[in-house]
Amino acid sequence: MGRGSGQGTSRIAVCSGDQLRRDALAAYLSGLPDFTVVGRVVDGTHLVPLVELERPHIVLIDGGQRPGDTVPTLQLLHGRHPSARLVLAYERLSAEDFAAAREAGVAAVVPYAHGLGGLVSVLRGLASGVDPDANGVGLTGRQREILLLVASGHQVSEIAEMLDISPGTVENHKRRVYAKLNATSAAHAVARAATLGIIGSTPAAQPAPPADGPRGDGGQTPLAVVVGFAGPVLDRVVTTLIGHRVAVVREHCPQATPQIHWHRSHRGPVVRVLVDPAADQWRVGATLGWAAVMVHDGRVDRRTMGEALTNGVLALVHGDHVEARLMPAMHLAAGGYMVMDPASSGLFTDSMWNWSADLPPVVPRLTAREHDILRSIGRNQTVRQTARALGIAMKTVENAQGHLFSKLGVHNRAAALAKAYTLGLLQPADGSVQLVR
Structure with a gap:
């Protein structure tokens, strides 16, 4: 947190x-x-x-x-x-x-x-009137690090190696964490910390989210995979992430990403930060179900917008606003929310309405339930919120959403929204889409 x-x-x-x-x-x-x-x-x-x-x-x-x-x-x-x-x-x-x-x-x-x-x-x-060093009796920075690593499934020896401390020191910190949280085990401590919002819920305690669903609850700092060509904007992006103590991986070879060590061992949310990406830098993260944030130079055309949404981009940040807006955008994107600059919202609806050159002209026939699910996606509602609004089980929503994706030929919610606009299944003027700003 x-x-x-x-x-x-x-x-x-x-x-x-x-x-x-x-x-x-x-x-x-x-x-x-x-x-x-x-x-x-x-x-x-x-x-x-x-x-x-x-x-x-x-x-x-x-x-x-x-x-x-x-x-x-x-x-x-x-x-x-x-x-x-x-x-x-x-x-x-x-x-x-x-x-x-x-x-x-x-x-x-x-x-x-x-x-x-x-x-x-x-x-x-x-x-301005408080003492920033008066930290009370809460967890120290090192204790939070160890708790997060425990929540991610790491063993004492692995934590010691990652933090460059002895296993005995790790055990001492764990005991102090247990005492402060009034916990008797690692699972109890993690559950207690998650309940208090100190960390996000442990991924091991929940089923893995679908590729089109939320990628974390925003409470756990995501790992950032930075993509883009060297330059001042990319340097500012990396500097901002490091300044906020976010783990950063610089992606130089997109094709190799799924095979490297951190991808196999990281248990928390992964967010790709795309800095004015080229065509071959889009798709690897989308196939792995990762959310993405695109840092752009203000010259985003309709086709680029459609390409971004189709490949998992959930947030747009102008290059001039990296220091102020990148971290909030990353946290919200990791939680499955769509975020964009106020200036981009009009371009979003325009691009979704006009981006149709490469799409088949046949409009799929949707059932009434699939139309309900599509409108729910347009309102940026989660599966749980949709189930509650329609008075049906979450499993029913997930099944109907899967059928909808199959008919539209897409694999995630953002792509479904883009396809629905291009096929006229949603209208820009009907107020279906609510953008989080």
């Missing part, structure tokens, strides 16, 4: 019952140099133990449409940890809710209407 206990950063915990907002806030704040996200949780039940463990400087709570419901949690946190700055974000706030929140010790209330810029401004104002 975040970048560990970085020097000069304010530690922040995020709580939201809305998964998209929770993921987006954590990913965005993790990409800023002055914040370290120590955990993200769904409600007050999990927030209290997270704050007990990590002692964050700031606690950001998303109150949504019912901010008054958060008051008991706010009162409890303020009573136990009065030094923590409590921030309440909300959609609507009554005078009674405001008075109750202030009495509960809230340091700031921020309406959704102020946007991310307003929220970050408030957080930075609060952070």
